[in-house]
Amino acid sequence: MTRLEATQAIVNACGDAAIVASLGHPAYDLFAAGDRPRNFYTWGSMGLASSIGLGIALARPAIHVIVLDGDGSLLMNLGSLATIGLLQPKNLTVVVMDNELYATTGGQPTPTATGADLAAAARAMRIEDATIVRTEDELIGRLRGTRPQFVVAKVAESPPTAKPPLDYVGIKQRFMAALG
Amino acid sequence: MNRAVPEWASGVCAGAHAAGILDVAYVPDNPLSHVLGEFERNYADVRLVLATREEEAFGIAAGLCLGGKRPAVMLQSSGLGNSINALTTLVIPYRIPMLIVVSMRGDEGEWNAAQTPMGEAVRPILDAIRIPHASVTDGTSAKRLVAEAAGFSFASGMPRAILLPRRLTTS
Numbered sequence: 533m534t535r536l537e538a539t540q541a542i543v544n545a546c547g548d549a550a551i552v553a554s555l556g557h558p559a560y561d562l563f564a565a566g567d568r569p570r571n572f573y574t575w576g577s578m579g580l581a582s583s584i585g586l587g588i589a590l591a592r593p594a595i596h597v598i599v600l601d602g603d604g605s606l607l608m609n610l611g612s613l614a615t616i617g618l619l620q621p622k623n624l625t626v627v628v629m630d631n632e633l634y635a636t637t638g639g640q641p642t643p644t645a646t647g648a649d650l651a652a653a654a655r656a657m658r659i660e661d662a663t664i665v666r667t668e669d670e671l672i673g674r675l676r677g678t679r680p681q682f683v684v685a686k687v688a689e690s691p692p693t694a695k696p697p698l699d700y701v702g703i704k705q706r707f708m709a710a711l712g
Numbered sequence: 713m714n715r716a717v718p719e720w721a722s723g724v725c726a727g728a729h730a731a732g733i734l735d736v737a738y739v740p741d742n743p744l745s746h747v748l749g750e751f752e753r754n755y756a757d758v759r760l761v762l763a764t765r766e767e768e769a770f771g772i773a774a775g776l777c778l779g780g781k782r783p784a785v786m787l788q789s790s791g792l793g794n795s796i797n798a799l800t801t802l803v804i805p806y807r808i809p810m811l812i813v814v815s816m817r818g819d820e821g822e823w824n825a826a827q828t829p830m831g832e833a834v835r836p837i838l839d840a841i842r843i844p845h846a847s848v849t850d851g852t853s854a855k856r857l858v859a860e861a862a863g864f865s866f867a868s869g870m871p872r873a874i875l876l877p878r879r880l881t882t883s
Contacts, residue, residue, distance in 0.1 A: 552775075572778065576801020580771030583763075584802075587775020587783070590735070590761065595779075611764030615772070618762065700805040708778055 533668055534690035535629045540565040541668040542598060542627065545675060549596040549625075550588055550711060554581035554605045556636030558629050560692035562600055569710030573696040573703050579608030582626050586616055589624040592711060596623050596676060603630040603644045603684075610653060616680050617658030625681040626654075627671070630664075631689045639689070654682040720880050721746035723854025724813060729755055730855070731862030732782045733811060737761045737769040741788035741815045743881035748786070766791030770798035774808045782866055784811040789818065789834045789875075790827060800841055803871055811862040812843070812873040821878040838873055845873035848880055 533541075535557065542551070543566040552572045553559035558581075559573040572588075574581060585599035606612070606628050616624065632645035644650060654662035662682035665671045674683045696703065724747050728736070734757055738748065751758045763769035766787045773783040787795070792814060802808065817824075818831015838845045846861060848854045858874050865872040 574802065576805070577771065577774075577798050580767065580774075580798055580802065583768045583771025584775040584778070587737075587772040587777070588779040589775070590759070590772070591776045591779025591781045609765075609768055609771075611768055612771075614764055615762070615768065701807050704778065704806045704808065708780065711779065 533666065533685070533687055535631060535687040536561045536564060536690045536693070537668060538629060538671055538685045538687050539600065541672055542600070542675065543568070545672045546596070546598055549598050550707070551598045551600060552581050552585040552588065553600040554578070554602050556602070557692050558600045558602050560695050563696040564692065564694040567696065569706045572707045575698065575700060579605050581605060582612040582616065583609065585624060585626065586612070586619070586621060589621040590619070593623055595711060596625070598675065599624070599626045601626060601628045603628055603632060603650065604634045604642045606650060607642060613654050613657040613659060617654070621680050622678060625675055625683065628684045629687050630684050631687050633689055635689045651682065651684045717750050718746055719851025720848055720854045720876065721750055723851055724848070724858050724874070724876070725750045725755060727855040727858025728784055728811060728862055729758065730859045731811070731866065733758070733784045733862060735759050735761065735776045735781045735783045736786055737763050737772040737776070737783060738786040739763055739766050739769055739788070739791055743815045743876060744786050744788070747813070766794040767798045770795050770803060773810045774802055774806070777808045777810060782862070784813060784862070786813040787815070789814050789816045790830050792834055792837065793830055796837070796841070799843065799871070804841065807869045808871070809865040809869050810871050811858070811865055812871055813858070813876065814873055815876045815881060816878050819877050819879070821882055834875065843871050843873050845875055847875040847877055849877065850880070
């Protein structure tokens with residue numbers, strides 16, 4: 533499964549969930565897979581996608597929030613796992629698109645390429661429903677649970693085919709209007 | 713331990729609450745413990761969200777704002793250094809309003825010289841990234857200054873900071 537295929541599967545299955553995408557390739561693929569008002573594309577703040585998603589999930593407990601993070605990005609903010617484990621938001625799903633690369637910056641390997649286990653890290657921080665998936669069916673089956681979900685999707689890198697607009701305020705306003 | 717709440721701390725809480733702030737993302741700090749304790753004791757409708765690092769607190773606060781809340785971030789000035797990327801690539805370009813309450817280290821009265829370079833840099837840094845800031849210099853004005861800063865922030869769609877100098881918090 534490529535990252536774009538994984539992203540497409542999530543967009544097809546997520547209903548009216550809010551989706552927050554980490555900057556670079558995860559955001560580009562989300563835009564390519566299906567631009568929708570409930571998508572929030574980050575263009576900076578590497579590492580903070582799961583924190584932004586957590587804030588939305590806390591603010592809006594009736595809305596399912598899905599975060600599309602990268603392995604390199606999450607490694608910048610592993611403390612976020614402890615905070616999610618502490619607060620246990622039932623409506624939050626963090627998907628790590630783990631291509632074992634800093635793909636956006638030229639393909640340098642990340643520590644997951646040599647065995648760093650982000651799902652184990654999440655479990656150690658009290659996110660019990662933390663798994664590694666390799667197929668679209670497994671991924672979709674893990675999108676929603678009765679506790680916060682943490683899914684490491686092992687994906688092949690795929691060249692991005694589109695980018696969201698560099699309209700930061702427009703992205704925000706459309707997203708907030710869509711949440712109501 | 714039963715500590716009397718300093719006037720400045722109760723003023724910070726009252727001002728933030730009056731501006732509609734019901735969510736506070738924070739990293740602990742000794743003076744801020746007065747503010748956090750006052751929220752816990754007397755503001756049942758305020759949610760305190762502990763973050764592991766200041767940059768993370770800004771990410772959480774940004775998400776709270778996207779979800780329709782009026783958030784605050786409370787941190788020690790040393791943690792502002794951990795937060796510049798979150799502020800300059802998320803909060804400011806996306807115009808995400810929030811009240812930022814900074815408990816100062818490294819200003820007048822500091823005993824630990826390792827804190828002074830950042831303490832002296834806090835105001836120039838905030839000026840450089842164009843986050844307006846005001847300092848609370850006495851307890852009686854705390855509520856008004858905090859409520860004004862938060863009110864301006866949410867009205868303008870941009871963050872604003874309130875600084876709590878050590879002269880205030882350690883007196």
